[in-house]
Amino acid sequence: METLRASGSDDTPRVLIVEDHPMIAELVETRLRIEGMRPTKSLGGREAIEVLGGQTFDLIILDIMMPEVDGYEVLKFVRAQESTQHVPVILLTAKSTQEDVEKGLNLGADYYVTKPFSGAELVRKVKILLEQRRTGDTAQV
Numbered sequence: 001m002e003t004l005r006a007s008g009s010d011d012t013p014r015v016l017i018v019e020d021h022p023m024i025a026e027l028v029e030t031r032l033r034i035e036g037m038r039p040t041k042s043l044g045g046r047e048a049i050e051v052l053g054g055q056t057f058d059l060i061i062l063d064i065m066m067p068e069v070d071g072y073e074v075l076k077f078v079r080a081q082e083s084t085q086h087v088p089v090i091l092l093t094a095k096s097t098q099e100d101v102e103k104g105l106n107l108g109a110d111y112y113v114t115k116p117f118s119g120a121e122l123v124r125k126v127k128i129l130l131e132q133r134r135t136g137d138t139a140q141v
Contacts, residue, residue: 013037013130016057018048018074019092020066024115028061028092031119032126045069049077052084059129061122064093064104072107079108088129092117 019025032039042048064071091104096114
């Protein structure tokens with residue numbers, strides 16, 4: 001695991017990828033590294049909650065369907081913690097019904113992306129949210 005960054009010591013965006021499918025996690029991680037970001041992978045919800053307790057991130061990409069602790073529970077945890085409640089979250093999931101989308105957005109996700117997904121579109125949404133966070137602009141795009 002990477003160590004905590006000192007405040008202001010590095011402007012490289014840190015992204016937590018919470019995905020139990022190793023190939024998808026690797027694909028997203030590689031794409032974000034190419035874009036100049038510092039991704040950290042977590043292969044499940046329980047591990048993600050532990051990581052979030054000791055590290056700071058600028059954005060979270062979160063799968064929903066995971067064993068033990070699902071993405072909805074992780075999202076609830078993120079929104080309930082003072083240290084993470086304003087961190088943008090993109091749900092990246094195979095759950096694609098309107099009910100699923102509404103549930104994810106109602107729980108506080110900023111974007112809902114369904115699998116299979118476009119890597120370019122995911123990166124575009126990541127960049128939009130990171131820029132909004134950097135500038136303090138919370139207007140939905």
